Amino acid sequence: MIWGSIIAWYLFLAGLAAGAFATAALVSFKDRGRKAFVKVQLVGRIVALLALAIGLFLLIFDAEAGFKNPLRFFYLLTNFASVMTWGVVILGVFGCVSLVTLLLSLLKKHVPYWLDGLGIAAAACTAAYTGVLIGVIKTYPLWNTALLPVLFLVSALSAGMAATFILSALIAPRELEGLGILKKLHFALLPTELLLLVALLYVASSTAPAAQASVERLVSGDLALTFWLGLVVAGLIVPLFSGGIGIGAGGNPGGRGSDTDGADGARASGRGGAGGGGRGRTSSGIRTMEAAGDVGVLVGGFLLRYLIIVAAVPLTFVF
Amino acid sequence: MTSRAHAKEGTGYVTVATSCNACTNKCGVIAYVKDGRLWKLKGNAAHPYSKGTVCARGHGYAQILYSADRLTEPLKRNRDGSYSAISWENAYREIGERVRAILAKDGPEALAIVEDPRPNGKYYSKRFINALGSNNYYTHNATCNLSLSSGYQATFGGTNFSADIASSKLVVFIGRSYGDGMRPSSAATLARAAESGVKIVLVDPRLNNTGIFASQWLPVNPGTDLALLLAIANVLVAEGLYDKTFVAEQTTGFDEWAVELAKYPPEWAEGITGIPADTMTALARELGAAGPKGVIEQGWRGAFGCQYRNSFNTARAIAAINALLGNWNRKGGALITHTPKAGALDAGKFPTPVQGPQKAGVTEYPLQTQDNGTNLIVVKQGIEGKMKGVFFYNSNAVKAYANPRDWKDALAKMELTVCIDVQMSETAHQCDYVLPECSYLERDELPEFLGGKQGCVAGRFKAVEKVHPETRASDVIYAELAEACGVGEYFRFSCEELARAQLESVSVSYDELREKGVVNLGEPFAYDEPPTWKTPSGKFEFVSQKIAATEGLKLYTPLITWVEPKVSPGADTFRLIGGKQSIHSHTMTTSIESLMNITREYALERAWINAARAAELGIADGDTIEVRNELFTATVRARVTERLNPTALWIPTHYGGSSPELRQGFGVGIPHMEYVPFDIEPDVGSAMTHEALVTIRKVSA
Amino acid sequence: MTRYAMLIHTTRCVGCFACRVACQTQNSLPASDSFIRYEEQESGSYPVVYAEQVPLQCQHCEDAPCVSVCPTGASYINNEGIVLVNQERCIGCKYCMTACPYNARIQDHRTGEVEKCRFCVWHDDGSVPEPACVDTCVTGARIFGDLDDPTSEVSQAIVSHNAKPIAAGLTRAKIYYVR
Incomplete structure (x- = not known):
């Protein structure tokens, strides 16, 4: 095993960062400058930068020789034939945009849409890059499919939303109530991810014997329980x-018009403060359950990377 | 672009021609030394055994130099079994006192020395014990090749020969594997021979690592090689496929043996060996057609060096088949080559000690080749209270020679036990005094004279300075010990003085040897000269006159007959057999990190079990199994394989280290000898190391 | 031009590990690290069995995936066709290790840098490389030389034994195997 859990954490956190950023940007688009979802945006931007920073630290830490000789990281921009070099560029752009948008948010300034647009593009590249990075490696047929970047992209958005939502639920539960459409998107990502995962395993197991062996390890072998x-x-x-x-529950009261109405509702409840009453409010039981689901998404997001990293059996070719 | 490592390692070294010490071959090597540290070894192309290459053991064992597990100072055992440092002077004085006490009370026959011979040991160990008035010089041979050398001596008078593989057409190996117990030049010769179309047949319960060169594998039931050989001889004689001229001119006893052989047709051998009669008949006919270029290889330890209660006769049968085929000294056959020797030396400077009483064990085991003796007698007489003091040099007898429990019992009863070694072996752990030798790369040794198609002399010269200042070279230790024991007058010369004198006696310049490592001696071997048979009859003996003249034999007769092995596996038992691996040299290399890393990485400590038998027992590859008999029980992982006879369990013999100081090998694998009951091959003196049965059960997956 | 290559006769390999240990000492590697690894297979069933050992190391591919994925340019192919690692540039990201289909690269944990077989090339004195594995191979299973020189031993042996890279279609490897 060449790469292990540290790299799995990095892949997960980079994806999470991308997803959280995208969540914040989407909320900002939805907000249209009304400042109804300020806290959720801020949470998303903080999560994005923090996760990215931790992920990058892990990446650097795992690069033992660079960790010992940090100046060598300057060589990283020399070989543009390497996906990792492109990754450095992408992460650089994404990191900068994340930082700037976070600062703007913290200064309570409006983040220009073009900047969030650029950020979403960089985030998408980041999330997909984590898949492409290992997806181009022919040694491990389990990784070496076009589906992997798509799967990682979807999973990244899912994880980023989950992280943003969990924290927002603690800090700004009311704002969250008005984001029904994002919740639906968040929900819709799950079957997509499941479908992609099944497709990936199916496609892989019908190719090289090494991929078959990898899939067996996941489905019925030593990793089956975790899988x-x-x-x-x-x-x-x-x-x-x-x-x-x-x-289902949230859709009943607030769901009459769960896009613009929802935003209005949120704004209304935000304005109305505690007196706003029951309209659009989710019961605490359901909220706990949603949080549990989001924790599950995060656990799953990490395990997806971890399992794909460790389950990969290298090509066999000698015999 | 230049990377650091490259620039660092290209230049700035000196070379020293010396010899390897990782196994008994002592191949010529060139040591590369950088800044006073050994960098690497290369093979010396002039040496007949290395021919320019070095095996894994050679490369690995060189690291003993810098091993953290080396002995660095003399040790004395405390009452509780622990060890404390002692000065050389005090150690010598105390050992000297005890030696004198034993000599005074029990005489010189109560003292013995045991070693795995190396250039210095062969001279100094023998000289030391002789100087004390004792002839009790023993080597490891009773657990190596004593049956083989004794059997050969009883047929053609010599103790070994060499199959002329390069020029042969068909070579049959009986249990020996060049790919496992390796001499580089032999493996190279075999590789070339196989490629050029020489047919190679392996008779071995295990498809060993020489299998890559083999055209045919005959997975004989272990311990029954003799039956297979007798069946081959039967066919050769019955079908008249033997060399009648050679038999008539050079041999004695043929007619008598021919009558005996009639009892051993292939059909008889089939049930014993597990090899189809037709296969044996076909092999005999092929040999008959190929002779004198069809040859049975000479073996070493393999299947009949010391393993079974019939090994002596197995060796005799091999020699006899080579005689039937008219192979002796014929191109492609079986060669008895000359080994050069040092000439007479100045008796004033190098005085010969007075001859002492006969070596213990010679009377009880009269068919043995006596030079190396049977070390088992030391155990036997130790337990009986007759042997009072023993010295070990470069020998891990307690772990490797016979059942360790018996060795421990014997040594515990003795009044003096001394171990000279580079590391704290299992044997050192049983001794009162442990004297640290410097490693072979830190000392000069005596020249070694080697036979073969071209005789030569090889040198061993110091490559680096001592790493641990308190260690001493064996010649120095022996001279100082002798002084302490009151016989210092036999050691008043340096190793270099003796080496120079020996070389001078054969007109070789010391400086030339130092420069080249190897110097050829005498004329190359010439084919077709019949050997000088050093037998009582002066001929090759199908019926041994020595055996006929020896009284009181318990097992063997003048005729080469079938002899049952001591034990036979049943439906629920396996015969425990063992063998070498190319990365280890007995137990001495299991302390070497790079070699033990290979063991661990490739799980080489596993016990081999036949796939069908494993399936019956529910054992899968990699499962942990318990190997048990009445003497010992231990667990080890299984290697389930098609490459093994179903009646056998095969283990590498060198593992299962129990000396905690040797951290690399400690507890890895299982110790073969613990399972082997202490017993001695009648008349010959070998340890019968494969006469043990075990049962197996699965412990965990 | 010089293009170094090697031929390995697996039909001569007894799996003795001499090349591994020789390589370790030549390159001063820790005992646990090796540039050479082995795969073993037995086929057939008792008593008709065939066993084969295959040594593997850097195949010095002309289209080396390790070189193309290396983000710092530390991995490169020198002008003699030898794939090398410039350790001064290596950050130890191990991307090359995952990309090598032959699993021929290792990380030296003393430095964190990635290492591999270098065909024992000396850049500083301009001499012909003399790989320790070839030099020490007890059965002569390895031949080293210049692929661009049709008279070299390795070129001729590749032709006469019809030696092929260990896997078809994987990379343009320059270690040729006789199976």
Whole structure:
């Protein structure tokens, strides 16, 4: 095993950062300058930069020789044939945009839409890059599919939203109530991810024997318990259920017009303060369940990377 | 662009021609030394055994120099079994006092020395014990090749020969594997021979690592090689496929043996060996057609050096088949080559000690080749209270020679036990005094004379200065010990003085040897000269006159007959057999980190079990199994394989280290000898190391 | 031009590990690190069995994936066709290790840098490289030389034994195997 859990954490955190940024930017687009979802945006931007920083630290820490000789990291921009070099560029752009947008948010300034647009593009590249990075490696047929970047992209957005939502639920639960459409998007990502995962395993297991062996390790081998309980049940099934119930419950009172109305509702409740009453409010039980689902998404997001990293069996060619 | 490592390692070294010490071959090597530290070894192309290459053991064992597990100062055992440092002077004085006490009370026959011979040891160990008035000089041979050398001596008078593989057409190996117990030049010769179309047949319960060169594998039931050989001889004689001229002119006893051989047709051998009669008949006919370029290889330890209660006769049968085929000294056959020797030396400077009483064990085991003796007698007489003091040099007898428990019992009863070694072996752990030698790369040794198609002399010269200042070279230790024991007059010369005198006696310049490492001696071997048979009859003996003249034999007869092995595996038991691996040299290399890393990485400590038998027992590859018999029980991982006879369990013999100071090998694998009951091959004196049965059960997956 | 290559006769390899240990000492590697690894297979069933050992190391590919993925340019191919690592540039990201389909690269944990077989090339004295694995191979299973010189031993042996890279279509490897 050449790469292990540190790289899995990095892939996960970079994806999470991208997803959280995208969440914040989407909320900002939805907000249209009305400042109804300021806290959620701020949470998303903080999560994005923090996750990115931790992920990059792990990446540097795992690069033992560079960690010992930091000046060598300047060589990183020399070989543009390497996906990793492109990754450095992408991460650089994404990191800068994240930082600037976070500062603007903290200074309570409006983040220009073009900047968030650029940020979303950089975030998408970052999330996809984490998949492309290992997806171009022919040694591990499990990784070497075009589906992997797409899967990682979807999972990244899912994880980023989950992280943003969990924290927002603590800090600004009312703002969150008005983001029904994002919740639906968040929910919709889960079956997409499941579908992509099934497709990935199916495609892989019908190619090289090494990929078959990898899939076997996941589905029925030494990693099966983590795969089924951790990734499939905790990471996908539980969030699907809790998300479904949450949307069902949330959709009743506030769901009459869950896009613009929802925003209005949120604004209204925000303005109305405590007196705003029950309209659009989700019961605490459902909120706890949604949070549990989001925790599941995060666990699943990490396990997805971890399992794909460790399950990969190298090509066999000698015999 | 230049990377650091490259620039660092290209230049700035000096070279020293010396010899390897990782196994008994002592191949010529060139040591590369940088800034006073050994960098690497290369093979000396002039040496007949290395021919310019070095095996894994050679490269690995050189690291003993810098091993953290080396002995660095003399040690004395405390009452509780722990060890404390002692000065050389005090150690010598105390050992000297105890030696004198034993000599005074029990006489010189109560003292013995045991070693794995190396250039200095062969001279100094023997001289030291002789100087004390004792002839009890023993080597490891009773657990190596004593049956083989004794069997050969009883047929053609010499103790070994060499199959002329390069020029042969068909070579049959009986249990020996050049790919496992390796001499580089032999493996190279075999590789070339196989490629040029020489047919190679392996008779071995295990498809060993020489298998890559083999055209045919005959997975004989262990311990029954003799039956297979007798069946081959039967066919050769019955079908008249033997060299009648050679038999008539050079041999004795043929007619008598031919009558005996009639009892051993391939059909008889089939049930014993597990090899189809037709296969044996076909092999015999092929040998008959190929002779004198069809040859049975000479073996070493392999399947009949010391393993079974019939090994002596297995060796005799091999020699006899080579005689039937008219192979002796014929191109492509079996060669008895000359080994040069040093000439007479100045008796004033190098006085010969007075001859002492006969070596213990010679009377009880009269068919043995006596030079190396049977070390098992030291155990036997130790337990009986007759042997009172023993010295070990470069020998891990307690772990490797016979059942360790018996060795420990014997040594515990003795009044003096001394171990000279570079590391704290299992044997050192049983000794009163442990004297640290410097490693072979830190000392000069005596020249070694080697036979073969071209005789030569090889040198060993110091490559680096001592790493640990308190260690001393064996010649110095022996001279100082002798002084302390009151026989210093036999050691009043330096190793270099003796080496120079020996070389002068054969007209070789010391400086030339130092420069080249190897100097050829005498004329190359000439084919077709019949050997000088050093037998009582002066001929090759199908019926041994020495055996006929020896009284009181318990097992063997003048005729080469079938002899049952001591034990036979049943339906629930396996015969425990063992062998070498190319990365280890007995137990001495299991302390070497780079070699033990290979063991760990490739799980080479595993016990081999036949796939069908494993399936019956529910054992899968990699499972942990318990190997048990009445003497010992231990667990080890299984290697489930198609490459093994179903009646056998095969383990590498060198593992299962129990000396905690040797951290690399400690507790890795299982110790073969613990399972082997202490017993001695009748008349010959070998340890019968494969006469043990075990049961197996799965412990965990 | 000089293009160094190697031929390995697996039909001569007894799996003795001499090349591994020789390489370790030549390159002063820790005992646990090796540039050479082995794969073993037995085929057939008792008593008709065939066993084969295959040594593997850097294949010095002309289209080396390790070189193309290396983000710092530390991995490169020198003008003699030898794939090398410029350790001064290596950050130890191990991307090259994952990209090498032959699993021929290792990380030296003393420095964190990635290392591999260098065909024992000396850049500083201009001499012909003399790989320790070839030099020490007990059975002569390895031949080293210049692929661009049709008279070299390795070129001729590749032709006469019809030696091929260990895997078809994987990379343009320059270690040729006789199986």
